[in-house]
Amino acid sequence: MNKTQFVNKLGPKDDVLSPFLVKYINAAEGKDGKSYLNIILADKTGEVEARKWHGAEHIIGQIRSGDVVIVNGKMNQFQGRMQMIISEISKLNDDQFIREDYIQKAGSAPEKMFEELLSIVDSLEEIYIKDLLVMILHDPEIARRLKIWQAGKSIHHAYQSGLLEHILSCTKLAVTLSPHYKVNRSYVVAGCILHDLCKIYELTEGPVVDYTEEGKLVGHLVKGLEIVDHFAYKIKNFPYNVKLHLKHILLAHHGEYEYGSPKIPNTSEAYLVHLIDLMDSKMSSLEQIKKNDSSSSHWSGFVKHMDRIVYKSELPTFTEYVEGEKSHSSPTSTSAPAPASSGKPTPKGVMSNLLKDFKVEE
Template identity: 30%
Template sequence: MATVPVTIEELKRQTGSEYSGGSVHAQIDEVATRRTKDQKTYLEILLRDGTASFPLRVWSDHPSRGFCSELRNGDFVEVQGDFIVTAAFGLEVRNWNVRFLTAAEKDELLTGPPEVQKKQSVDYSAIESFIASIRDPRLRELSLLFLREFEDRLRRAAGARRYHHARRGGLVEHIAQMMRACDALAAIYTALNRDLLLTGILFHDSGKLWENCFPKESFIMPHDFRAELVGHVSMGVELVNRLWHRLKEGAEFSSWNVLSPDSDLVRLHLLHLVASHHGEKQFGSPVEPKTPEAMTLHLIDNLDAKLEMMSSNYQLGKRLGPEVIERIRPLPANLVAALPAFSEEA
């Protein structure tokens, strides 16, 4: 009887210390030959989908060893068998078999689970709504120009390579949540320039459209030559300048000369938000936050990233005890289970 495939993340979450049947659809990130302590060779195949990854170990006497030795990076496969999570090796599988995915299965895998599609669709719509609410026409039109030109890349980009929102579409989730936080804070701290802050949030990680962008038909994030040389912060600054100069070529820009504050001052403040969003020079920002909006963006960015890391580790992290989960970097310590919300029900 066929097993309905689940994501790797869901498989890790569902699987316990006892073997249970399961199936996963994934892409091969890497095929490597390893050696045991007694120098016997085996294959280690790193499998990846849009949620997580895990290594499949193929011993020399496995019936699928011949098939697996022909697999290449980028192939799409199904692995079906009995899965278990161990403290030493994490997710493992025994009594397994493997096959190539059909074209239809591959397309479905790349599209992502329905719940992820729905969430990212809602988040992208939220981004569009927040941009539409920007009152300053210069910042609003700059943001709309960015979405028109880079929507496809934005929907594929991750928030990071490893630490947070490290999945296809993760950057959309990160930006949307930061904008929600901005909207709430701007209602409380009314001196904040909401228009500038929303635009800064949209552009703060725009360099990751190259640094952390997945190809259209792959879960394997390449290392972009330009991003390696320049970094996403500098690329974001350059992108803002390029799009701003595109706006200046339009007929509408001259009518904004009467607006206050001055257009070039608006541009410079936006550049400062992008350049300073890492907060400190030692963490990659060429300048520290020097305005209320820059400080707020940095703190919102850090908060959303840290809470995402904690949420993921609560679900998938190694438990040291019933209420304690082992630390993952860059979090500063082990996690302790959060206090549940108050409920009047017994």
């Protein structure tokens, strides 16, 4: 079945008849006591909330996260964001759709990103850190997973190859910022590569991501220490103090105890890795909000995990000076002609005269 309707093209009041990936489905109870379905549908262009108000009890056991379904419904706007109201929904067989239509991917090819990451590692001065990173990144299973894994379930870089995109972005920032702040570039690069690497063990593979048993019981921070120990052991005379500082960077990269960090950063290198990770994850979240938010205005709906609404349009840019009142005009409105001067002071002029001799008493 060919897919002709994509999430990023859906508008208010559009009729929908198209397949979508089910990323989340759950039965909830309305104010009237009746059950309804709360669903998140997705394709390669984004996600959209959906509701089915009738027949929830008949569907909830038949459709699961990860299924591709054919949906008949209509787009609606609710509290400033787009929402699909579903009248009919049914599961498709594997031979009825093309899986690539439902997988969001990073903006760059994973092989290209991986090669760029290796070239940065190759430029490092610290020989033990360089050898450690080369050994880790050339491990066949680590390399395979890194090229396809997501960085998270839903918030930042939550798409195929998103983890590699995040790690490469952080590493490039490490190369730029380390000399500016006069810190050891090799440690900051290593921290940026290793800080989230073990999400390849913490998260599952596929378009609908969840935590693995290892992710729930151990987590990527502790697993990262195991990886450092495992590969450093294979390098003859690997310095204990180098390994100790690398471990500190990994343990401290969440920055604050309240964010689940076992340690807070106690070295400049650890602090810089934390700030780079934070900056890159937040900027990625903003880009995803602007890309996926379905409201028709300049502003997104309220984003709970960022505790704000987000301005989605490009900021105004001028390459030439503007004249008079034009510089104060709203970009979405047309300025009315200025009234002819009557010789009398305007309210603005009167206020200026009243305030010109005003002084604050000390």
